[in-house]
Amino acid sequence: MTVIKKQRRGSWLSMLLDRMALLIGGELNHLLTVNRSQRPWHMPIIAAIAISFPVFVGAYFGDLPSGIKASLGSMIILNLPLVGALPYRLVTVMAWGFAMILSFALGLMAQQLPVLRLPVFMLIGFGVVMLGRYYRQPPPAGLFVLMAGAIALFIPVPLEDVVSAIGLVLMGSGSSMLLALLYTLFLLATRPIVSAPTYRYEPDMLSDSFIVVSFVSLALVIAVLLEMPYPYWAAMSCFIIIQGMQMRTIWIKQLHRLLGTLVGMGVAGWMLSWGLSVWGVAIAILLMMLLIEAFVDRHYGIAVIFITPLTIFIAEYGSTMLAAPVADVIIHARMVDTALGCAIGLGGGLAIHSTRLRVPLRRLENYLLTHFSV
Numbered sequence: 001m002t003v004i005k006k007q008r009r010g011s012w013l014s015m016l017l018d019r020m021a022l023l024i025g026g027e028l029n030h031l032l033t034v035n036r037s038q039r040p041w042h043m044p045i046i047a048a049i050a051i052s053f054p055v056f057v058g059a060y061f062g063d064l065p066s067g068i069k070a071s072l073g074s075m076i077i078l079n080l081p082l083v084g085a086l087p088y089r090l091v092t093v094m095a096w097g098f099a100m101i102l103s104f105a106l107g108l109m110a111q112q113l114p115v116l117r118l119p120v121f122m123l124i125g126f127g128v129v130m131l132g133r134y135y136r137q138p139p140p141a142g143l144f145v146l147m148a149g150a151i152a153l154f155i156p157v158p159l160e161d162v163v164s165a166i167g168l169v170l171m172g173s174g175s176s177m178l179l180a181l182l183y184t185l186f187l188l189a190t191r192p193i194v195s196a197p198t199y200r201y202e203p204d205m206l207s208d209s210f211i212v213v214s215f216v217s218l219a220l221v222i223a224v225l226l227e228m229p230y231p232y233w234a235a236m237s238c239f240i241i242i243q244g245m246q247m248r249t250i251w252i253k254q255l256h257r258l259l260g261t262l263v264g265m266g267v268a269g270w271m272l273s274w275g276l277s278v279w280g281v282a283i284a285i286l287l288m289m290l291l292i293e294a295f296v297d298r299h300y301g302i303a304v305i306f307i308t309p310l311t312i313f314i315a316e317y318g319s320t321m322l323a324a325p326v327a328d329v330i331i332h333a334r335m336v337d338t339a340l341g342c343a344i345g346l347g348g349g350l351a352i353h354s355t356r357l358r359v360p361l362r363r364l365e366n367y368l369l370t371h372f373s374v
Helices: 003-032 043-060 064-079 086-109 116-133 143-154 159-190 205-225 231-242 247-272 280-295 301-317 325-354 355-372
Strands: none
Touching: 003 159, 043 064, 043 159, 064 086, 064 143, 064 159, 064 231, 064 280, 064 301, 086 116, 086 143, 086 159, 116 143, 116 205, 143 231, 205 231, 205 325, 205 355, 231 325, 247 301, 280 301, 301 325
């Protein structure tokens, strides 16, 4: 009898170990899988040129910070749809360009009165999430629009320079729209037109947007209370993680971001040790954007390795030239902010899938739609 029990126990333990090995193997395979890109091979090249062009212009005129600010506006090229006719594609890019300029302008104005920072950030975040979900925008959707507003809330810009800073983002958006027009004409001439999707309000859009904005704002508040030097990094990390709709996607993205950021810290420290000139910074941003766009839809973790030094370059070279001691502080702060944002983003992902939270939010959503719809 004892022998039979031992055999059963051994058999049960063996089955458990086999299931755990199968589960771990499946998750590791999902984590390490490099997907096939669904975009034209030349899209990363166009995006890298559009975003780095203002940086090269700034380097040429000896004003690198202004060029980097303008490059924020140029990031709307990443929202260029690859479906639909010419008017649909251009209107989409122009709409995100307007959102980018408005977000940056609101951030700079709220910066002058710190009590408005959180309400303005929540307003921008809610609008970005709602627009992205209503128009079914694929990644990055409104990520860079929200990032522009978040950066504008905290980068030191004197009141007399607010208008010129907004103008720089406007110029960057304009140059990106022009390149989007030329590239779209090329795509339409060489590829068959795929019909654009139809848009309508989907259930839970308001509820999901409320949850996303609440957790992203929570990440920002905690980072500010902890007096982190770059609190918007925590908010952006949270936003990226919580955007995953499936729980596996959320935790895989979290691991990708944490591991990618860890490696990216080493890459950033190595690159900062080069002591790059203004032209060197412009070339580095061009190459990093090219690598990011080449890998972002293939393997997010590899893309994050280059996103990390890119954000550090934008944050620091966009204001003053970077010194070595400051670089160490930035790299440490970037890792801490990312870990904080990922943890809160995972909590937000759990909240999105919580049926208990969903019930009262749906009631509120139905009430608003019933009483305020036209």
